[in-house]
Amino acid sequence: MSSLSNPPAGDDPNWVAPVVQYDSPAKRQETTAWVGMVIFLASWGMMFGALFFMYGGIRARATEWPPEGLPAIPLFWPTINTIVIALSSVTLQWALISIRKGHRRKLTHGLVSTFLLGLAFVALQWKVWIDLNEIGLMHTSGFYGSVFYGMTWIHAAHVAVGIIALGWLCIQAVRLFYSAPRHLSIRLWTMYWHFVGIVWGIMFLTVYIL
Amino acid sequence: MGLDLAEVLVMELQPIHAPPTSFAKKYLFTIDHKVIGKQFIWGGFLFLVLGGGLAMLIRWQWAFPHEPVPVVGDMFLGATQGRIGPATYNSIFTNHGLIMIFWAITPLLIGAFGNFCIPLMIGARDMAFPLLNMLSFWVWALSGAMVLASFVVPLGAAGAGWTTYPPLSTNVGMPGAGQSLMVGAIFVTGVASIMGGLNYVVTVIRYRAPGMTWMRMPLTVWGLWLTSILNVLFVPVLGSAGLLLLLDRMTGTQFFIAGSTGMGANAGDPILFQHLFWIFGHPEVYILILPAWGMVCDFVAFFARKPAYWYKGSVYAMTAVSVLSAVVYGHHMFTTGISPLLGTSFMLFTLIISVPAEMLFLNWLHTMWKGSIRLTSPMSYTLGVIWVFGLGGLTGLHLGTTSTDLYLHDTMWVVGHFHLTMASASFLVVFAGIAFWFPKMFGRMLPEKFGHFHCWSTVALLTLVFVGQIISGYAGHHRRLFDPYQYTFLEHLLPLNRWVSYFAFALAAIQGVYAVVFIRSVFAGKKAEQNPWEVGTLEWTECTSPPAVHNFDTIPVIVRGPHEYAHPEVRRVLGRDWISQTEPLGDSEQATGGAAAAGG
Numbered sequence: 019m020s021s022l023s024n025p026p027a028g029d030d031p032n033w034v035a036p037v038v039q040y041d042s043p044a045k046r047q048e049t050t051a052w053v054g055m056v057i058f059l060a061s062w063g064m065m066f067g068a069l070f071f072m073y074g075g076i077r078a079r080a081t082e083w084p085p086e087g088l089p090a091i092p093l094f095w096p097t098i099n100t101i102v103i104a105l106s107s108v109t110l111q112w113a114l115i116s117i118r119k120g121h122r123r124k125l126t127h128g129l130v131s132t133f134l135l136g137l138a139f140v141a142l143q144w145k146v147w148i149d150l151n152e153i154g155l156m157h158t159s160g161f162y163g164s165v166f167y168g169m170t171w172i173h174a175a176h177v178a179v180g181i182i183a184l185g186w187l188c189i190q191a192v193r194l195f196y197s198a199p200r201h202l203s204i205r206l207w208t209m210y211w212h213f214v215g216i217v218w219g220i221m222f223l224t225v226y227i228l
Numbered sequence: 229m230g231l232d233l234a235e236v237l238v239m240e241l242q243p244i245h246a247p248p249t250s251f252a253k254k255y256l257f258t259i260d261h262k263v264i265g266k267q268f269i270w271g272g273f274l275f276l277v278l279g280g281g282l283a284m285l286i287r288w289q290w291a292f293p294h295e296p297v298p299v300v301g302d303m304f305l306g307a308t309q310g311r312i313g314p315a316t317y318n319s320i321f322t323n324h325g326l327i328m329i330f331w332a333i334t335p336l337l338i339g340a341f342g343n344f345c346i347p348l349m350i351g352a353r354d355m356a357f358p359l360l361n362m363l364s365f366w367v368w369a370l371s372g373a374m375v376l377a378s379f380v381v382p383l384g385a386a387g388a389g390w391t392t393y394p395p396l397s398t399n400v401g402m403p404g405a406g407q408s409l410m411v412g413a414i415f416v417t418g419v420a421s422i423m424g425g426l427n428y429v430v431t432v433i434r435y436r437a438p439g440m441t442w443m444r445m446p447l448t449v450w451g452l453w454l455t456s457i458l459n460v461l462f463v464p465v466l467g468s469a470g471l472l473l474l475l476d477r478m479t480g481t482q483f484f485i486a487g488s489t490g491m492g493a494n495a496g497d498p499i500l501f502q503h504l505f506w507i508f509g510h511p512e513v514y515i516l517i518l519p520a521w522g523m524v525c526d527f528v529a530f531f532a533r534k535p536a537y538w539y540k541g542s543v544y545a546m547t548a549v550s551v552l553s554a555v556v557y558g559h560h561m562f563t564t565g566i567s568p569l570l571g572t573s574f575m576l577f578t579l580i581i582s583v584p585a586e587m588l589f590l591n592w593l594h595t596m597w598k599g600s601i602r603l604t605s606p607m608s609y610t611l612g613v614i615w616v617f618g619l620g621g622l623t624g625l626h627l628g629t630t631s632t633d634l635y636l637h638d639t640m641w642v643v644g645h646f647h648l649t650m651a652s653a654s655f656l657v658v659f660a661g662i663a664f665w666f667p668k669m670f671g672r673m674l675p676e677k678f679g680h681f682h683c684w685s686t687v688a689l690l691t692l693v694f695v696g697q698i699i700s701g702y703a704g705h706h707r708r709l710f711d712p713y714q715y716t717f718l719e720h721l722l723p724l725n726r727w728v729s730y731f732a733f734a735l736a737a738i739q740g741v742y743a744v745v746f747i748r749s750v751f752a753g754k755k756a757e758q759n760p761w762e763v764g765t766l767e768w769t770e771c772t773s774p775p776a777v778h779n780f781d782t783i784p785v786i787v788r789g790p791h792e793y794a795h796p797e798v799r800r801v802l803g804r805d806w807i808s809q810t811e812p813l814g815d816s817e818q819a820t821g822g823a824a825a826a827g828g
Contacts, residue, residue, distance in 0.1 A: 040235060040238040041238070043238070043241040043242070043243075046238070046434075049434070050356050050430060050434045050435075051357075053430050053433060053434060054356065054357060054426060054430045057426050057429055057430060057460055058422075058426055058460075060460070060461065061422055061425075061426065061460040061461060061463075061464050062464060064461050064462065064464040064465055065464035065465070065467055065468045066468075067465075068464065068465040068468035068469065068504055068507065069468055069472075071503070071504070071507075072468075072472065072483065072500050072503075072504060075497070075500050075503065076493070076496075076497060076500070079493075080492075080493035081492070081493060082492070082493060083493060085491070085492055085493045085494035086492065086494075088494065157479060157480065157481050158480045158481065158482065159494075160482055160487060160491055160494035160495065160496070161482055161483065161487075161493075161494050161495060161496045161497075162493075162494050163481075163482075164475075164476075164481035164482045164483050164496065165483075167481065168472060168475055168481050168483065171475075172471065
C-alpha cells in the first residue's frame with residue numbers, strides 16, 4: 019500500500035483515499051496468479067537443483083570425465099539446439115509484448131513460431147539420443163550415461179508439457195481469445211517456457227560442455 | 229501502515245462461490261476450503277488407523293517374537309500360521325513410517341488445518357486457487373490408493389525402510405512392484421503437497437483482509453505459512469530423488485547403484501540418495517512441527533487469557549528455524565563417512581537450531597505465567613504437546629552431537645526421540661486443534677470431560693512408550709531388528725519391551741474409543757455456539773458455527789492482533805476479558821467508522 023493512501027497527519031478523519039490507486043479485481047487476480055507461478059517455478063527449480071546437486075556430487079570427485087571407454091558427448095547438434103530453444107524464448111517474449119500492445123496477429127505468429135521451434139528442439143534432442151546410442155552411450159552405461167539420459171529425459175518431458183500448452187495457446191489465439199487486457203495464460207506460460215530454457219542453458223553448460 | 233475504505237471496497241470484491249447443489253459437488257469434488265479440510269481429516273484418520281495398526285504389529289513382534297498374532301494373524305498372515313516373518317516385518321515397519329508421515333500426519337496437520345484455518349483466520353473467502361486445492365486432495369487420495377495397492381501386488385509391499393535407501397530399495401534389494409508403487413506414491417503425494425503448499429503461501433501473501441498485517445496474523449497462520457514455504461521448496465528435492473530411484477528401478481539407469489571397483493568415476497553412489505533424501509528429510513521434520521508450534525503459541529494465549537508473550541519473538545524464532553532447517557540435514561549422515569569438517573559444521577548448525585526452539589518454549593511458559601488458565605480440553609492437549617515436545621527436544625541433543633550420535637545412531641533412542649517430537653507432539657496438536665476447531669468445523673461440541681480423559685491418558689502412555697524406547701535404545705537395541713533377543717546382550721530387554729508393548733496396546737485402545745466419540749460428536753454432539761472459547765480471532769467472531777460457504781458476509785476489517793486478553797480498558801468498556809480482532813474500542817478507533825485503525 020502506498021503512503022499516498024494514508025491521510026496527511028492531522029487531516030480530517032473522513033478523508034477517503036481514491037479507489038483508482040488499487041488494482042481492479044481482475045488485475046488483482048492476475049497478480050495473484052503471477053505470484054503463484056513465481057512460487058511454483060521456485061519449487062520446480064529446487065527439483066532441477068537437486069538433479070544438478072546429484073550430478074555435481076559425482077563430478078566433483080571424478081578424476082577423469084568422461085569415464086574411461088565412453089565417448090564424449092558431441093557438441094554440434096546440442097549447440098544448434100541451444101540456439102533453437104533460445105530463439106523460441108525470444109519469439110515467445112515477442113508474442114507476449116505484442117499482445118500487451120493489442121497486436122493479435124503478431125501474437126499468433128509468435129506463438130506458432132515458438133511452437134514450431136519447440137517441436138524442432140524435441141526432434142533434434144531425439145536425434146542426439148539416437149546418435150549417442152549408435153556410438154555406444156546408453157542410459158545403462160554407468161553413472162555417465164544415467165546422468166546424460168536421465169537429465170535430458172526429465173528436461174524433455176518439461177519441454178513436451180510446454181509444447182502441448184503452446185499448442186492450446188495457438189488455438190486460442192487463432193480464435194482471438196486474447197487481448198491487451200486479457201492474456202494471463204500467455205504471460206504465465208511464457209514464464210514457464212523461459213524457466214525451461216534457463217534449465218536447458220545450465221544443463222548444456224554443465225552436462226554437455228564441462 | 230494505514231488502512232482506508234478503498235482497500236476495504238477492493239477486498240470486498242473477492243469472488244463468492246455459489247453454494248453447491250449436488251452431493252458430489254458438496255462433499256467430493258468441492259472447491260470449498262472448509263470441506264477440503266474435512267476431507268483431509270477423514271482421509272488422514274483412515275490412514276492413521278492403518279499406520280497405527282502396523283505399529284501394533286511391530287510392538288507384537290518385539291513383545292512376543294515368533295508367536296502368532298491374535299485375530300490379525302489369522303486374517304492376513306495365513307501363510308505363516310499367523311506369525312510375522314522377517315520380510316513381512318520389514319514391510320510392516322517401512323509402511324508404518326511412510327504411511328504415518330505422508331498419509332496421516334501431513335494431511336491431518338497441514339491438509340486439514342491449513343485448509344480449514346488459513347482463509348478463516350486471515351479473513352478471506354477462499355484459497356487463492358480453489359480448483360488447485362481440490363486437485364491437491366484428489367492427487368493425495370490417488371497416492372493413498374497407490375499405497376493400498378502396493379499391499380496386494382506380487383512380492384509384497386515396500387520393505388526398504390521409510391528412508392528407502394538404495395541399494396536395498398533398488399531392484400537388487402526389493403525386486404517387487406510394491407516398492408516401485410510406494411516410491412511412485414511418495415512422488416505423487418509430493419505433488420499434492422506442493423499444490424497445497426503453493427496455495428497456502430499465495431493465499432497468505434495476497435488474501436489477508438484489510439488491516440490484517442503480517443504481525444497481526446494468528447501464530448497458527450504463521451506456522452502453517454512457514455511450513456508451506458518449506459513444503460514448496462524441499463518436497464521437490466524428494467520428488468527428484470524418488471524420480472531417479474524410479475528410473476533406476478524401471479529403466480536400468482545407475483544413479484544409485486554402486487558399480488564394481490573398476491568403474492571408477494562412472495559408478496553410481498547410494499550415498500547420493502541419502503543426501504537428496506535428507507535435504508528434504510530434515511526440513512520435513514520442521515514441516516511437521518511448525519504448524520504445531522504455531523497452534524501451541526495461539527492456544528496458550530487463548531487459554532491463559534493473556535497476550536502471547538513476545539509475539540514477534542515467536543515469529544522470528546519460527547522463521548529462524550525454517551531457515552536453519554535447510555542447513556542441518558547432514559546430522560542424519562554422521563555415520564556415512566562424511567568428512568569430519570562437514571560433520572562438525574552440521575553439528576554446529578543443529579545445536580544452534582535449538583536456540584530459537586528454546587525461545588519458543590520460553591515464550592509459551594511466559595505466556596502461561598500468571599495467566600488465568602482455563603483448563604479446557606484444547607488447553608490440556610496443548611500442555612501435553614509442550615511436555616512431549618520438551619522431552620523429544622532434550623533427547624535430540626545427543627543425536628545432534630557427533631560424538632554421542634556415533635553410539636546412538638540407528639538405535640531405538642532415535643526412534644523414541646523422533647516419535648516424541650514428530651509423532652507424539654504432532655498428533656497431540658492435531659487432537660488439540662480438533663478439540664479447538666471442532667465446533668467451527670462441525671457446528672457441534674466434542675465432550676469436554678472425555679477430552680481431558682483422552683488427553684491425559686494418551687500423554688501418559690505416549691510418554692511411557694517412547695521413553696521406554698529411548699531406554700532400550702540406550703541399552704543398544706537397534707531400531708530395525710526383527711528379533712532383538714537372538715543377541716545375548718539384548719536378551720534382558722524382553723521384559724522392558726513387553727511392558728512398552730502393553731502400553732502401546734493400551735494407547736491404541738484409547739484411540740479406538742476416541743474414534744467412536746469423534747464420529748458420534750460429528751453427528752450427534754451438543755450444538756456449538758458461535759464462540760464457545762471466547763477468543764478474538766476472525767473464525768470465531770465473524771463466522772457462524774459452521775461458517776457459511778462464503779465465510780464472511782462482509783470482509784472483516786482488522787484493527788488489532790489476535791491475542792488481546794485481560795486488557796483493563798477492554799474490561800471497563802465491554803465488561804469482558806477479550807476483544808475481537810475487528811472490534812473498535814473507544815473514541816479514537818470509532819472516529820473513522822471502524823474502518824481506519826491506529827497504526828499496527
